[in-house]
Amino acid sequence: xxxxxxxxxxxxxxxxxxxxxxxxxxxxxxxxxxxxxxxxxxxxxxxxxxxxxxxxxxxxxxxxxxxxxxxxxxxxxxxxxxxxxxxxxxxxxxxxxxxxxxxxxxxxxxxxxxxxxxxxxxxxxxxxxxxxxxxxxxxxxxxxxxxxxxxxxxxxxxxxxxxxxxxxxxxxxxxxxxxxxxxxxxxxxxxxxxxxxxxxxxxxxxxxxxxxxxxxxxxxxx
Amino acid sequence: xxxxxxxxxxxxxxxxxxxxxxxxxxxxxxxxxxxxxxxxxxxxxxxxxxxxxxxxxxxxxxxxxxxxxxxxxxxxxxxxxxxxxxxxxxxxxxxxxxxxxxxxxxxxxxxxxxxxxxxxxxxxxxxxxxxxxxxxxxxxxxxxxxxxxxxxxxxxxxxxxxxxxxxxxxxxxxxxxxxxxxxxxxxxxxxxxxxxxxxxxxxxxxxxxxxxxxxxxxxxxxxxxxxxxxxxxxxxxxxxxxxxxxxxxxxxxxxxxxxxxxxxxxxxxxxxxxxxxxxxxxxxxxxxxxxxxxxxxxxxxxxxxxxxxxxxxxxxxxxxxxxxxxxxxxxxxxxxxxxxxxxxxxxxxxxxxxxxxxxxxxxxxxx
Ligand SMILES: Nc1ncnc2c1ncn2[C@@H]1O[C@H](COP(=O)(O)OP(=O)(O)O)[C@@H](O)[C@H]1O
Ligand SMILES: [Mg+2]
Numbered sequence: 277x278x279x280x281x282x283x284x285x286x287x288x289x290x291x292x293x294x295x296x297x298x299x300x301x302x303x304x305x306x307x308x309x310x311x312x313x314x315x316x317x318x319x320x321x322x323x324x325x326x327x328x329x330x331x332x333x334x335x336x337x338x339x340x341x342x343x344x345x346x347x348x349x350x351x352x353x354x355x356x357x358x359x360x361x362x363x364x365x366x367x368x369x370x371x372x373x374x375x376x377x378x379x380x381x382x383x384x385x386x387x388x389x390x391x392x393x394x395x396x397x398x399x400x401x402x403x404x405x406x407x408x409x410x411x412x413x414x415x416x417x418x419x420x421x422x423x424x425x426x427x428x429x430x431x432x433x434x435x436x437x438x439x440x441x442x443x444x445x446x447x448x449x450x451x452x453x454x455x456x457x458x459x460x461x462x463x464x465x466x467x468x469x470x471x472x473x474x475x476x477x478x479x480x481x482x483x484x485x486x487x488x489x490x491x492x493x494x495x496x497x498x
Numbered sequence: 499x500x501x502x503x504x505x506x507x508x509x510x511x512x513x514x515x516x517x518x519x520x521x522x523x524x525x526x527x528x529x530x531x532x533x534x535x536x537x538x539x540x541x542x543x544x545x546x547x548x549x550x551x552x553x554x555x556x557x558x559x560x561x562x563x564x565x566x567x568x569x570x571x572x573x574x575x576x577x578x579x580x581x582x583x584x585x586x587x588x589x590x591x592x593x594x595x596x597x598x599x600x601x602x603x604x605x606x607x608x609x610x611x612x613x614x615x616x617x618x619x620x621x622x623x624x625x626x627x628x629x630x631x632x633x634x635x636x637x638x639x640x641x642x643x644x645x646x647x648x649x650x651x652x653x654x655x656x657x658x659x660x661x662x663x664x665x666x667x668x669x670x671x672x673x674x675x676x677x678x679x680x681x682x683x684x685x686x687x688x689x690x691x692x693x694x695x696x697x698x699x700x701x702x703x704x705x706x707x708x709x710x711x712x713x714x715x716x717x718x719x720x721x722x723x724x725x726x727x728x729x730x731x732x733x734x735x736x737x738x739x740x741x742x743x744x745x746x747x748x749x750x751x752x753x754x755x756x757x758x759x760x761x762x763x764x765x766x767x768x769x770x771x772x773x774x775x776x777x778x779x780x781x782x783x784x785x786x787x788x789x790x791x792x793x794x795x796x797x798x799x800x801x802x803x804x805x806x807x808x809x810x811x812x813x814x815x816x817x818x819x820x821x822x823x824x825x826x827x828x829x830x831x832x833x834x835x836x837x838x839x840x841x842x843x844x845x846x847x848x849x850x851x852x853x854x855x856x857x858x859x860x861x862x863x864x865x
Binding site (some may be wrong): 355397398399403409492 | 606
């Protein structure tokens with residue numbers, strides 16, 4: 277600890293290849309979780325919008341899943357799905373649902389009733405109304421959900437390192453650095469993971485700007 | 499029979515008549531399933547000839563919106579029929595029907611994610627016009643409602659003022675040249691000055707378009723101004739009176755209608771009648787110079803106001819060429835109202851429309 281620098285750059289430069297691989301794995305695990313979570317959540321949200329009475333149950337279940345500590349969930353799943361990719365993905369997917377569903381539901385709820393009335397009155401068929409009016413207008417809140425879920429998932433991927441060397445993405449370095457009392461590894465894993473989350477978030481902000489040039493923003497006069 | 503008069507007014511003013519006639523025949527709407535459910539609209543029957551503006555007016559909750567939405571089947575009637583040129587709307591394909599009917603609502607309901615141009619072209623897009631034709635049509639309509647296409651077509655609705663939004667709403671409803679327009683409190687959300695301008699412009703447009711229009715408002719003054727025919731509705735969705743504005747004002751059919759049109763209905767009638775409708779006295783040789791002058795289209799309301807302000811017992815009426823043609827007195831105006839018949843020119847709605855455009859200038863010139 278005494279003579280040791282905070283970051284050993286020589287170690288870092290010697291491991292650029294493996295670090296890049298871990299970054300790739302990290303993104304891969306997160307992307308799967310966010311995509312699958314989004315698909316499931318979209319279905320649940322659609323159901324909740326149609327059958328409003330189901331919405332509280334969906335919310336309660338999603339929140340309940342979210343309360344289970346990730347560490348415990350990974351550990352418990354090993355008994356069921358072994359050391360497969362499912363063991364890593366199931367908790368990650370479950371955690372996204374509580375972030376996605378309320379945002380998607382709010383997105384469709386946010387479509388003004390007068391716009392829907394006008395759409396019906398103009399002669400949109402129900403399908404046309406959904407694709408051309410409701411979905412585009414729900415985009416801002418849906419993307420807000422994507423931002424939350426991706427940031428949260430990118431952080432959580434690190435915990436899956438407890439499943440072994442073939443999981444965890446950058447979490448591998450955090451765990452390994454902890455075991456070996458090697459600060460450089462912990463910092464590399466932690467900071468890069470934060471960096472990925474920030475980049476993903478900015479990416480979605482950019483996507484939102486591209487998809488919703490119509491949204492009033494403070495920078496544009498009304 | 500009053501409907502016929504208004505029909506003439508409508509046909510006379512517009513050359514194209516793509517308009518359809520509209521008839522409510524014993525239309526009833528009860529929300530909910532129980533037989534005892536209070537009716538929102540009760541046994542409504544009225545006929546609107548092609549090319550006329552029919553205003554549904556009445557207090558909030560009397561079933562105006564419900565009546566209007568049954569025409570494009572956003573609401574289905576419990577009983578009765580609504581006929582367009584004699585064809586029951588219930589027998590038509592609902593999507594097709596709606597695309598043939600213009601629809602303007604108070605909250606406008608512009609699509610926030612579409613540019614102004616694409617908002618206007620929504621129905622042409624739905625019915626499959628080519629892109630070029632959509633764009634050309636959108637530009638044409640923006641000009642028609644007084645918005646410069648170059649400056650407006652690429653804006654988003656959030657970049658418009660309330661009045662501009664209403665104009666776009668009207669342009670959108672006109673896009674596919676529908677023979678019938680449904681307008682539910684279209685100008686209620688803007689301030690009075692903008693509202694008045696929009697009303698005037700719309701009436702001017704309608705003179706050329708000659709659409710059949712069902713127009714909903716809770717404002718009796720707007721009803722008098724816009725309507726060739728006025729249907730006064732009362733609580734429970736009953737039709738209290740149906741007729742041209744002047745008849746409603748001159749002969750309210752019930753206490754309810756009298757209260758609803760207001761104690762000043764006599765003064766309101768003054769807005770419907772113009773100098774041209776007066777029986778003029780000859781100009782006395784002894785008439786002093788410098789009397790106020792009135793163009794034929796000046797409303798009696800404005801003429802009276804000028805006479806009272808000038809503390810003058812009389813003024814000079816001018817003919818179309820601007821030559822003096824008669825003498826207008828406060829007494830003559832008063833007796834025109836007292837006459838127990840319709841004003842001389844019985845042009846019902848036509849009177850209102852011409853009055854709306856000619857007067858601003860005339861009154862201004864005179865004062
Ligand atoms: N969807 C609905 N369900 C039940 N009642 C309704 C519905 N829409 C309107 N009503 C009722 O029907 C009556 C007439 O409403 P509406 O046609 O909107 O009146 P107006 O447009 O004249 O203010 C009101 O009493 C209103 O509460
Ligand atoms: Mg209403």
